Amino acid sequence: MRYLLPVVFLIALAAMLMLRGYVHSEILADHRVRPPAPSDQVPQKILDGGPVIDVRDKADPKALTVPDRKLVLTFDDGPDPVWTPRVLDALKAHDAHAVFFITGTMASRYPDLVARMVREGHEIGLHTFNHPDLAFQSTDRIDWELSQNQLALAGAAGIRTSLFRPPYSSSSEALDNKSWPVAQYIGSHGYITVFNNTDSEDWKRPGAQAILDRATPPGTKGSIVLMHDSGGERSQTVAALERLLPQMKARGYTFANLTEALGAPSAHTPVTGTDLWKGKAFVAAVAVSENTTGVLVAGLAVIGVLVLARFGLMLLLSFAHARKVRRRTFRWGPPVTEPVTVLVPAYNEKECIENTVRSLMASDHPIEVVVIDDGSADGTADLVDAMGLPNVHVVRQVNSGKPEALNNGIRHARHDLIVMMDGDTVFEPSTVRELVQPFGDQRVGAVAGNAKVGNRDTLIGAWQHIEYVMGFNLDRRMYDVLRCMPTIPGAVGAFRREALERVGGMSEDTLAEDTDITMAMHRDGWHVVYAEKARAWTEAPESVQQLWSQRYRWSYGTMQAIWKHRRALVERGPSGRFGRVGLPLVSLFMVLAPLLAPLIDVFLLYGLVFGPTLKTIVAWLGVLAVQVVCAAYAFRLDGEKMIHLISLPLQQLLYRQLMYVVLLQSWITALTGGRLRWQKLRRTGTVEAPGAVPAPRRSDENRRPVG
Structure with a gap:
């Protein structure tokens, strides 16, 4: 049933477009x-x-x-x-x-x-x-x-x-x-x-x-x-x-x-009779088709403006961001050298947890590591204990969810600067140091790091790699300049304890606790910034089913967070500034634009079938060219190899449609009052930081998929 409504919607949309082509003499025209x-x-x-x-x-x-x-x-x-x-x-x-x-x-x-x-x-x-x-x-x-x-x-x-x-x-x-x-x-x-x-x-x-x-x-x-x-x-x-x-x-x-x-x-x-009702039904269906197409054309105009506006802002503001952080005179403030607590919430992460902890032990910044085992049934906590590493502590709790695991970790943290990461992520030696330097500015309450896809050797991994570099990280540069960063990624983020305590810690109100806490930070008057050199390597979903589950949760959670913080639109001070700048941008670029973006491909398909074919292809290639420029610039800023952009056209044709259906399902869940539960993704533990010495692999005997 979870896919029924989106599938029915897409079938109905296809039928309306076919009917439009039919009554506009675009089918069977001679x-x-x-x-x-x-x-x-x-x-x-x-x-x-x-x-x-x-x-x-x-x-x-x-x-x-x-x-x-x-x-x-x-x-x-x-x-x-x-x-x-x-x-x-x-x-x-x-x-x-x-x-x-x-x-x-x-x-x-x-x-x-x-x-x-x-x-x-x-x-x-x-x-x-x-x-x-x-x-x-x-x-x-x-x-x-x-x-x-x-x-x-x-x-x-x-x-x-x-x-x-x-x-x-x-x-x-x-x-x-x-x-x-x-x-x-x-x-x-x-x-x-x-x-x-x-x-x-x-x-x-x-x-x-x-x-x-x-x-x-x-x-x-x-x-x-x-x-x-x-x-x-x-x-x-x-x-x-x-x-x-x-x-x-x-x-x-x-x-x-x-x-x-x-x-x-x-x-x-x-x-009279059946013939009359058949005629009326046909004319009514045509009217629905015409109105639907009119809405889609309006949506296409909107997404065209949004795409160009977003890419224009991304290029302009990312360029400004790059100039700022690369100036020799740029400093956040005095260098931050104080110790940091790194929280690692873990639920059934036996495939990844050893790589995660080892990467932290290579950090060039003084840290303590708190692994919060959230009721794992696969021996995750035992594996960490068996490593016998200094400054690594395991906190065990009954399964209570990631927000409560993080709050529990905060209570056990000994330091005032707290880094949060996922149990499937690995850090480079400099990640923690780079991540906490912005706290030299006392106005900064939270810092977003640069999350990167580690398992990019598959097609679906390569598509997510493009998305992370072009979509997420280029976006963060833009939002950093506008001072309305919407999300501290769960894979790599840092917080002041004071800021966390003032907003009440991690909330269970939404399924996107990272977006929720970030918006709360803005509303409380804290600056939220981006540290592009604080790189973390995370394991992206490797199957369509896992990707669907992850993005469905992200999309729905983002909608929940926007709704939760909607009063910021009418409030004064820092909250009002975020509400009237950040919330509209997040709503437009992270909710509305992804929902409408597939219209570009819908009209590509429509134009190929019904014409004008050449103009349609030229228009689509024009949009793709803009995306290629943005992607190439983003890859250049992140020091990534351009070879991965070869799959960008295919990503736009296939991957975007999957994201569209996911977002559509999220909308349906929200509008129907449904409640989405957290869904654990299966991990393989293959991601390691670049240049890291591979950890010895355990026997696959008795290994089982993680739920």
Whole structure:
């Protein structure tokens, strides 16, 4: 059940995008137009007859004409949200009726306009669903075009029609050996095919006067006039229509529906029962699809701005941070040489704990180590005791969770500066020394170190390595300059005892106790800074399942912390500053941006499938190029090898989607009031600090996975 809601959401999103492509003629679109063919197989009376072809009786095909002083205005390709209302307004002003040959793609998107046409007495005809040249199509495709066109009409106006006009058609005398069989086949299904004998050629946009001249029949001759209310900019058509209607009325013409002009029964038949509900369901689904796409496009614009803003801030402020810390005159204050207590909370860490403690023993700064065994069942505490190392103490407690383990460690700490790390992390000899130097500034209450991925030899490890260097550490430089560091990483952080005591120690209120304590430090007025040279090597998850569990907890915990400290938005002093600078940035860049970031790839996929393919690829590559620049700069600042950036494009395509689903699940958990429990990750104990002497490995006998 844990994946059900995110999966259902993603399936629904994919369905909405597919439906959008469907109704925008981006699926099955066929823009081929057949050249003229011989017409020797077309009956002469059809070629010489009127523009209305009735071949419902195959043995006796008829070509009908419109009586004198009758003008049947027809409009193709609509409805259009801009031009169709203006055409309808002009017709209404002159009490005139017309025939609208609608496409299914437009009718399903603008059903209210179709309903208005019928309500105001106009007649509707089919113009296919996707507007293909039917001479190129199979009978199955023709049936589909007609049925889907009728489905959209039923959903929009509750009717079906017996009038039809083929796309790319003109007059009946243009029928040939390719188009005549199509007219016969459609007639066998009960349709009357309507051509024209007066073409306004408004699609050429020759000017309102030229359109008016071409739409005016000679003398008193009855006529079917072809115009368009969609398919492009139609202001000339509207202008010509507004002049044509009064002029032809003055000449004694009436503007009737086709069946009215021919004295025939209405072409409309009410739709009821299942067919009606199918049509309404289809139109409703299209409306949801259109609205969903509109939201996604807005989201894409937002994420575009956020991505560019974040990368711009990261580059600018990281550059400023690098200049500051590299100035020869830069000092936090007097060198910090006093002893430090290092707290190592451990729960079932037998694979890692020896490497962790050994790395601390190599520290070039005076330390004591307190390992807090949080009810381990794998002998973690016994392993530390058996090492017999000086200044290493083991505190045992029943399993109470990491925050309580850290608070217990604080109570046992002998020194006023306290370093916290994870039981799967190793320090370099200089890490503790570099980590505590900022405490030379008495305003500093906490320091974030530089957490790095140690097991980067797998693809998923390499992706996390890129994320740590570009996402986390470059972010920390930015937040350091802005004085709103959101998180002291659990793998490598340091605190003043006084600061910890003033905020009440580590809290169990959230699943991201490191983010929670950091925000509490800001609100209490302490400075929280970043020590980039305090490097720690941590073991990142090595499977998708473990990564999912870790990031799910991080994402949900971050949301909890933001909500917990939301009052900072309206408070004064340091708390208010953090609330109005830090909380919005964290919310935008750590919650909203990751949630929206996959839209970049969603529209990449959409553009590849539905077009425009080239522009889509160029836009995506442009975003990737910005990310590559930021990543390369971050790697340069951290002294990392650029070779790992080879996997960056693949990371953006795959890894980001996983993070999206994780964040989505976190949102669902938060909105539904769910409670996420802490999930222990399996460790291998393979991470060691660069240059460290590998520890002797125990036999794998009796080893078991850690829960």
